[in-house]
Amino acid sequence: MAGAARIRVWDAIVRTTHWGLAVAVATAWISGHWPPAGFDTIHHWAGYAALAAIALRLAWGVVGSRYARLAQFVRGPSAVLGYARALRAGREPRYLGHNPLGGWMALMLWLTAAALGITGWLYTTEWLWGYAWLEQLHSALAWLILVLLIGHLGGVVMTSRRHRENLVGAMFSGAKRAPGAGDIG
Amino acid sequence: MKHLLTALALTFTAGAAFAHGNVSCPAIPKEEKKGQMELQKKLEAEGWKVRQVKNFNNCYEVYGFDAQGKKAEAFFNPKTFERVYAEGEQPAAAK
Numbered sequence: 490m491a492g493a494a495r496i497r498v499w500d501a502i503v504r505t506t507h508w509g510l511a512v513a514v515a516t517a518w519i520s521g522h523w524p525p526a527g528f529d530t531i532h533h534w535a536g537y538a539a540l541a542a543i544a545l546r547l548a549w550g551v552v553g554s555r556y557a558r559l560a561q562f563v564r565g566p567s568a569v570l571g572y573a574r575a576l577r578a579g580r581e582p583r584y585l586g587h588n589p590l591g592g593w594m595a596l597m598l599w600l601t602a603a604a605l606g607i608t609g610w611l612y613t614t615e616w617l618w619g620y621a622w623l624e625q626l627h628s629a630l631a632w633l634i635l636v637l638l639i640g641h642l643g644g645v646v647m648t649s650r651r652h653r654e655n656l657v658g659a660m661f662s663g664a665k666r667a668p669g670a671g672d673i674g
Numbered sequence: 675m676k677h678l679l680t681a682l683a684l685t686f687t688a689g690a691a692f693a694h695g696n697v698s699c700p701a702i703p704k705e706e707k708k709g710q711m712e713l714q715k716k717l718e719a720e721g722w723k724v725r726q727v728k729n730f731n732n733c734y735e736v737y738g739f740d741a742q743g744k745k746a747e748a749f750f751n752p753k754t755f756e757r758v759y760a761e762g763e764q765p766a767a768a769k
Contacts, residue, residue, distance in 0.1 A: 618745050619725030619737030 494667040498585055499660060500554040506546040507660055513539035514602055514634065517609075521631060533613065540606035543599050556585065562592035569593060583652045583672040585665060591648070594641050601634045697749045697760040698731040707752040710734055716755060722746070733758055 499507075517535035520528045550559040572589040575581040581588070587595060608627040611617045649656045659665045668674040710727040713734050717724055721741035728735050733749040740746040749758040 615739075615745065618739075619747075621726045621728070621737075624726070 493669075495664040496585075496667045497663050498556050498665045499663040500557055501663070502545065502549045502553060503557045504660060504663055506542045506549070510539055510542040510546070510599075510602060513542060514605075514638075517605070518631060518635070533609075536606045536609045539602050540610075543603045543606070546599065556587075559596070562587035562589075563596055564589045564592060581651075583668070585668050585672060585674045588648065591644055594637065594644060598634065598637050598641060601630055601637060605630045605634060697733060697735075697758055699733040699749070699751050699758055701732055702751075702753045708755065713750055713752075713755055 513535045517532055517539060520532040520535060547559075549557050555561060569589045572581055576590070584591075586592075605627065608623060608630060612620075612623050612627060617623050645656050654666055713736070714724045714727055717736065717738075722736075722738055724736055724738040726735075726737040730749065732752070734752050736746070736748045736750065738746055740748070749760065750756065751758055
């Protein structure tokens with residue numbers, strides 16, 4: 490067969506919230522560490538945009554299309570460990586949606602970004618404005634999301650190479666190679 | 675990946691140096707500085723509510739509410755306790 494069939498995996502909301510959140514987090518990260526006068530406004534709006542993207546994505550994780558649903562890709566410890574072992578042995582199956590490790594990575598990124606948005610917003614309220622502990626918590630979460638992001642990018646690059654597909658491109662087009670023998674759809 | 679990390683590292687180091695719109699105070703020998711607690715007490719006597727005082731670019735940086743009850747992030751000279759304004763920051767009309 491010339492050219493494997495491609496099927497649609499990531500729907501428009503998955504893709505839009507993914508790139509929207511990526512841009513919002515990058516903007517917030519940079520404006521948070523490099524704030525000449527006026528950057529606070531950008532930082533705040535980036536935070537609100539990130540929260541909106543996460544709220545939409547999590548709701549879509551309940552009612553969205555097949556591969557968007559949390560129930561489709563958030564798996565228990567035995568599945569995650571099994572996948573990690575197979576990965577180490579170099580014989581992990583290809584997943585059409587998120588693999589078990591990737592699913593947890595996505596969830597961790599969303600929860601960390603949400604915690605960043607919420608702690609950041611709380612810091613602007615009169616109730617919690619100015620407290621050092623909250624500033625430190627927000628800052629620690631910012632470093633955590635950077636570490637997670639590096640893991641996320643590493644996972645994308647590694648999985649793309651091992652299964653010979655462009656996962657970054659798939660997050661733009663939504664399409665992936667149709668499952669072959671041994672793939673998990 | 676490598677470029678991204680380099681960019682992030684540069685952003686952060688540059689960021690640390692330019693935070694808060696280039697506020698800075700002159701370097702003041704330790705024995706000439708007054709204490710952060712003293713600044714806090716002075717401001718509170720003037721009606722401020724202080725939630726945090728820390729060092730920033732040789733200044734004392736105060737988070738809290740000013741005498742008008744407005745949220746404030748303000749910088750002070752550690753020796754004179756004079757308020758120092760960030761570039762582009764408006765000195766408050768009152769006082």
